Amino acid sequence: MEAVLFYALAAVTLISGVFVVFLRRPIHNVLFMILTMIGLACLFILLHAEFLAMVQIIVYAGAIMVLFLFVIMLLNLDEFVMPPEHRRVRYGIGIVLAMMLVVFLIPTSRSIISSPTAQVVATDSATLTNTEIIARELFTTYLLPFEIASILLLAAIVGTVIIGKRSTK
């Protein structure tokens, strides 16, 4: 059952990923990217990582995709079509980079299978839910980075306001 679900979800995620790259209209790309994100979120649920699934939907599929749409509408990218010149070069670079990624990812992902972390997580999750484990770590061990994150967000707020406000004047 789980295997079937996994392959179905992986197929949805991958196919929408392909559409993100190959569709012409930016709006369609973004819509398929949302589908990719939702597929990923479902895969996280399949791994019993509910918290990550929720983050994936609330932050990525929700907030960040809204921002993508805003950018497209702000720049009126919907009318934009990639110029036909240099298409060969673009494809060439794309294929070379994709090959490099494959060459680079296969050995690295093969070595993950025997890594020590996989077992550690498995034993913990027997007694606690995923969200609770994350919460315990986040609010005790990672207390300091968590508080610095508030300063990080504050810097982002100030930056948005001074750059954004200026251009509306």
Added chain:
Amino acid sequence: MLDSYLPVLVILLVSIFIGSAIIVLSTILGKRFPTAIKLMPYECGMDPIGGARRRFSVKFFIIGMLFIVFDIELIFLFPWAKIYDKLMFFGFVEMLLFVVILLAGLIYVWKKGALQWE
């Protein structure tokens, strides 16, 4: 463990079914007498002005950015709520500090008028 998602799946299927059923049935069964006014895009009862493809104001973008920031703040609250009874006062102070710092950000945004539309 995945069994607990069964109700979600059921709701999903039911809503997909109802949604598509309404559309399909109304297309098949409904009678159509198209007139020019009926074919106009519906814009809250107003006459449509121009096309839908228009440049958005950068104001939307500011709101979007601020939304992300506070959205991320919210994400941290979920795991905190899960264990805050165990963290006791320590967890309270921890989250209070985080929220107060971002509250200062909210005050800043508000006073700067970044949330104002005009």
Added chain:
Amino acid sequence: MIQIPEVDLSGILPAIILSAAGVVTMVAGLFIKNRAATIGGIISAAAVLLAFAANAPLRAINKVGFVSMVTLDGYTWFFNLLILFALGMTILTSLRYLSDEGMDLYEYFVLLMFAGTGMMFMVSGNHLLTIFIGLETLSISVYVLTGVLSKSSKSSEAALKYLILGAFSSGLFLYGAALLYGASGSLGLPGLAKYFQSGSFSLMGVVGMGLLLVGFAFKVAAVPFHMWTPDVYEGAPSPITGFMSVGVKAAAFAAFVRVFFESLNALQVNWTNILWILAVLTMVLGNLAALIQDNIKRMLAYSSIAHAGYILIGMIAGSPDGVSGILYYLLAYTFTNLGAFGIVTLVGRKGEANVYLDDYRGLSRTHPALAVAMAIFLFSLAGIPPTAGFVGKFTIFSAAIKAGYIWLVIIGVLTSAASVFYYFRVVMKMYMESPDREPERLRFSPSMSLALVISVVIVLYIGIFPTTYLNLASESVRTLF
């Protein structure tokens, strides 16, 4: 039951003071009707002074804090000091700049304080997560500071370029950290060290190290990851360019050195080879490109790339001498470059109209003291005695010779000889040529004069009497080895 961690704020007090000053300025500025920027600057300057005091006790201790998220030792102390110097000098040079540009922008100081907070966590981080969050806090603040000049499209362009390439490099850093976590099951520097020392590490860990190295190379602007530097340095407001060239670079090098020496020392042979190539490329390309610039900000940008190459030599040497050489070099470079950019700010005048080398013609006649100061900074950048820059280069090169990197040092010496050309071009223009038009008088502000005097005095003082400061540097790196 959950173990409540021990919280001891005393160790990170300098960072707390800076961030608190940022928040206070941010809220207070809303309620001040005019001259908010000046008041913001004064609050920030006071915070920097307070942080100096709070930083002092760190020198003597050596411990980890916050569930080993930060290390508090002499190394942290030294870099906190550098960061505070950079912040303080930037505040001094910015005060008049902002009012001249007609910007009552107190957020400028808010972001500067946040950037300082991020830098402090970057240099003290004992865990890749702390380092990364510090790095991002710093980066986001600096992206915005780069683009604050609303009238200049160059500034906005620079900010966008910096944002995109910076985000890209942060992504590489993060990917590297993720792979390291996948391989070792730990992001803490001691945990990583243990994993690599065990000898049986996977390919994933090595690839993670490589990505981390690329991420850091972007941040310190080493060739071939330097593409953003000239445009960003040119477009950013001059005081911020000065801050970026010393503060951001120092913080990035601090984290770079700490991560690579504390946790990846088992792979030292591997990364030393990569750094060797990077250092040579950086020195050669940085210096050659600087030769043909006619904009002083671009010239100093390429010179700052070249200096990253010299600093990398200290890492390659790998000995305590090499690393303490880096610390001394960065100390000298901080004051030299901030002083130089102070003068660039001053000569640039309103709207940064005069940023070309030709604008320095005849400066010795109109403003003799300023020309002398500029000449001292340029001598120090070129590494000519008796300035601090000379001692810095000398220590790094001699450490590299001791470690057996003769060819690297030869390339270093040759390229710094080439660098004398472009530094001297400015000196020649100041002393030998006369301006084509009568320039308007420069308007000195007390804070700017103070900053320049401090820089000149320190560049000369630590150049002539370097022993105390060299000892300080070697004392500070003791915990790394």
